[in-house]
Amino acid sequence: MKQHQITINDIARELNISKSTVSRALTGHPKVSPAKRTAILELAEKLDYQRNMLAISLCNNRTNTIGVIVPEFRTSFFPKILVAIQETAAQSGYNVIVCQSGESYETEVKNTKVMLTNHVDGLIISITKETKNYEHLKIFQRKGIPLVFINRIVNEMAVPKVVVDDYEGAFRAVEHLIQTGKKRIAHLAGPENLLISRNRLNGYLDALRKYNLPIIQELIIPYDFNLEKVKIYTKHLLELKERPDALFAINDPTAVEAIQVIKAKKLKIPKDIAVVGFSNEYSSAYIDPSLTTVAQPLEEMGIRATQALIEQLNKDISEWKAVTQVLKPELIIRKSS
Amino acid sequence: MKQHQITINDIARELNISKSTVSRALTGHPKVSPAKRTAILELAEKLDYQRNMLAISLCNNRTNTIGVIVPEFRTSFFPKILVAIQETAAQSGYNVIVCQSGESYETEVKNTKVMLTNHVDGLIISITKETKNYEHLKIFQRKGIPLVFINRIVNEMAVPKVVVDDYEGAFRAVEHLIQTGKKRIAHLAGPENLLISRNRLNGYLDALRKYNLPIIQELIIPYDFNLEKVKIYTKHLLELKERPDALFAINDPTAVEAIQVIKAKKLKIPKDIAVVGFSNEYSSAYIDPSLTTVAQPLEEMGIRATQALIEQLNKDISEWKAVTQVLKPELIIRKSS
DNA sequence: CTATTTTGTGGGACGGCTCCCACATTGTGA
């Protein structure tokens, strides 16, 4: 079906030299006479020779491939990080293979098998909201395959991590709401096993505490990122006897959904109820009203994670360092607050 | 650095059998005695054996990898297609490796080399706005590697293509503007060498013709998708002696940019000037005013393209068919028109 | 009960490349 590939053997035969010499010329080994080197390079060019990465990988036991596992691609959050990863990896000659776990622990485990079978040199992962067992990730450590966590991390594993300071982002978002005079601030929180949810919740709580506002349990609703449920929860909040006067949502899609419900109820944003999101989706600047949100340096996260991974790749395992990089979020104030 | 991999040889040695038998058991070959089969499978499980795809690929001369080259990831357009490709491919056991050409012809050529070097089994590509020479793509045909075009296609190459009926989408969008009473409809068009630009332009022109409206050249501005320029062009249009009363933009990001300019000029949308986009970006429903646009079945495009590719993969090259699938767009009428 | 097929198994070439070892050739220094 497929046509014959030009190999180094073809070149060697043509020029009447050994394939060792051809290999050396092609890989830039110094000890090749200039005459042969140019002859080889020219012929390779002429025959449109392509190195066979498969064979090279098999020899070197490295594939120049980085694996990435992320929960989803629905929002622009992970795609943006991914683009940065892809570009950074490409600069160092690495390919990227991507899997979506779809927020399912089982799929995530399967994804790690795929990564293993494909012999990725390293893995960047953001775990699912369900992931509580980390055996499938520890395999990588045991096999000596470097691992980097991004955004949704596993604290107990000693590997590099790149995160945004969720606590501070949340704190400043809520502080901002308080400073605009809001007193009953609701929080649509994320799944409790995710560190980001807990950190954002803590930021929210500490901001309330700092300004001596009461913490009202019925205004804190954790949910599982299933957007369908946002409508229900938001309605519920709006129908409370004492309606909240602000809403801090775990992320922008949640905030956007909530805004639709609030607008449907003919309530004024931000006068009746202010809304703040988290993540600065591309669309958040354009919706009506434009959404106040906490921007995360996504591109930088991708770059840093990839750099951290490639750094491990170039070092002996004994020199690996489990540095956690905490990037600063930025509060972007728009018309929803 | 990396630890020793478990291989079929390890299993063979352990069980005192030949690696042929192990290979057969692992690949589900029928002629293996049940006793050995279970023994092998159990030991493989126990040792956490992972098949080495590299070696397998080298043997089979196929990598179970599909290459995808797209111009960009800035908008949600290609990511959405990509997600569908990824999922469809995964269902058939294929990995996906992705390159962005960044709308640069040179990068696209480099990307194809990467695909070749990595021995992708097939390629799905949407060409850049600059691509006018197709030699780098014809290599794939010569090598017998199936190719599928998506969205931005090359008409002269006889391979499967998946497109949206851009002509009809544009026609209906402009027809809709005319039916709401608009008479001077401007068009921010795309680069002229892209078929999608030409098709949309033709849809625009034919709609005007059908309703006997004059075609006014100064209202038709082709541009290169560089969003910065939209501001300039929109301003220019608004400052014409006879201002247009509607704008049909080549895509949603263009329309969104234009809307910002129009709003800044304190003109009313759609009363003073209506705006229609193309592509139905996620955010288009939420911006103010919500954007009338032509929705393309992106997910379906990805699925169809991948299916077309995999179909080729499973057939002899002599049976390949260069079918062009034309998917129907849908006009979504919102408040901007 | 022998002749033939079926079944299970091992041996080994092969895929394309890298890299170590060995060897010949040339160059260097005393």
Place this chain on the structure above:
DNA sequence: TCACAATGTGGGAGCCGTCCCACAAAATAG
């Protein structure tokens, strides 16, 4: 001039599987 090093080159093992061929043992047929 000779010993020794540096340089360039070839040979071949090895990476990890697949798959064809050969062959023995068991099952089937006549």
